[in-house]
Amino acid sequence: MDYKKKLFIYVLIAMLVPPSGWIFNLWFTGLARGETFLKVLMNPIQVVYFIIATSAMLMFFLSRLNKIEYYISQGANNNEEAAALISRMPYYFIIGEFLYNFFGPMSGMLGVPHFEIFDNFLLGEILALPNIFLFLTPFFVFFC
C-alpha cells in the first residue's frame, strides 16, 4: 500500500476515534443511559454530521496529499512549497478536529430531550475535551 492510501486511512481512523470515545464517555459516566443513550447513538443528525464532516475532512486531506504527491514527483523544483504545505498539515488537522469535536457532541445531543437541560448539554459537550487532549494534541506535537 502506498503512503497516500495509508495516510488517507489514518485520517479516516482519526475521524472515527473521537465519536467513539465521546459515546463511550457518555455511557461510562452514566450521563446517557438506556433509551437516551440509544437515541444519541442513533441520532440521524449525528450520522449526517459524521458523514458530511468526515467526507469534507477526507476530501480536504486528499487534495492536500495529492499536492504533496505532485511535489514529491517534481523533485527539488517545489521544495519550498512542499515544505510549507507539510508544515501547515498539522494545523489543518488540529483545526478540523477541534471543529469536529466541538460540533460533534452538539449533533449527537440535538433532539434528545435529556440534553435539552443545559447542565446535561454542557456536561455532554465538555466530555469531548479528553479526546482533544489525549489524542489531538499529541498528534500535533508528534507531527511537528
Add this chain to the structure above:
Amino acid sequence: MFFFVKGLEEWTQSIPLNDRYPFLSIGKKIFLSNFSTALGIAIQIMLLNIVMVFVNSKIEFSSLLGKNLVSFFISVSISFINIVFITNQIKEPILKISSMVEQFGKGVLSIKIALPNRDEIGLMARIFDEAIKNFAELIKKTKSSSELMNSASGEISSGSQDLSQRTQEQASSIEETSATMEEITSRVKDSATNINKIVELTNSSVIKIENAMKELETIVVAMNEVNNSSKEIRNINNVINDIAFQTNLLALNAAVEAARAGEQGKGFAVVATEVRNLAQRSSDAASEIKNLIDRSTNMIEDSNKRIEEFSIVITEFHEQLTTVKESMDKMQSSISEQEKSIEEINRAILQMDQVIQQNAAFVEEMAASAENLSAEADALAQMVSFFKVDSSMKNSNNFAMKQTTPKKPTPTGLVPYSEAS
C-alpha cells in the same frame, strides 16, 4: 494518529526542511506531549467524577472507585502509548545516528542516516548526511588526487633525471665550446697583432712612397732646370761660335792686310794666323760643346720621359698602397669588432655555463622533491584508504586494520567514545 505522522514523515522524506517553515523543538514536543496527556487524564477523571455525582448524587463509593480505576487505567494506557511514542521518536533516531557515527568512525563513508523526522534530530541527521557526503567526495577526490600526484611525481622524477643527464651533456658541450672559443680568441688576437704590424708597415710604405714622389718631383724640377741651363749654354755656345766665325773673318782680314803690309806685316800675319787658329779651335770647341749639349739635352728629355713614366707608376703604386691601407684599416676595425664579439660570446658562454650549473643543481633538487612528493602521495593514499567510500573501490588496505583495533561494543551496540577515539 501516530501512524499517520510516521507515514507522512516517511513519505515526505525527500522534501528538505525549510527555515521559513520552522517546527517544534524536541523539548517543546516532550513538554506539550506530557502536559497534554496529563491534562487529558486529569480532565477525564475529573469529568467522570463530576458527571457521575451530577447524574447520581447517591452513588456508591465502590461504584465510584471502580469507574475511577477503569478510567484511570484507560487514561494511563493512552498516556503510556503517548510516552512510548515520544520516547521512541527521540531514542530511535539517536541510536541510529550513534550507529552511523560508529560506522563513520571506522572509516565507512557509504553510510546514510536518512531519518524522516522533521525536528532537530531529523535536521541533525540531514546535516550529518550532507557532511558525510561531502567528506566522502573529499576523500574520493583526495584518493584520485594522491594517485595523480603519485604518477605525476613519478613522471617528474624520471623527467628530471632525463633533464639532469641532458643538462650534464649540455654542460660538457658548453665547456668544449668555451675551449674552442678561447682558441679562436687567441687566433683572432694573433691576427689582430699581425694586421696591426701590416698596417704599420703599410703606413710606413705610404709615407715613404709619398716622400719618394716628392723627391721625384724635385728631380723633375732639377732636370727641367738642367734642360733650361743647357738651352742657355747652347745659346752662349752659338754666340761663341759666332764670335769665332767673326774672329776667323777678322783674322783673314788681318792676314790680307798683313800680306799687303809686306815685311812689316809679317809679324802681324803670324798673329793673324794664330788668331785664326784660335778662332778655329774656338769654333771646334763650340761645335763639340754643342754636340755635348745636344746629347745632354736628349738624355735629359729621355730621363724626363722616364721619370714621368716612373712617376705614373709610383702614383699608381701609391694609390694601390692607399687602397691596401684602407682595406687593412677596415680589416683592423673588423678584427677589433670580432674581438669584442668574441668577448661577448665568451661572457655569454660563461653565463650559460653558470645557468646550466644552476639548472643542474635545481634539477637535482627537483628530482629529490619529486621523490619526496611521491612518498607523501603514497602516505596520503595509505591514510585515505582508511575510509571506505565505495564498495567498488579498491585499496582498502591494512592501514585501517592497524589503526582501528576492534572495540568491545556496549549493550546499546555503541563503542565508547574514549575507546573509539
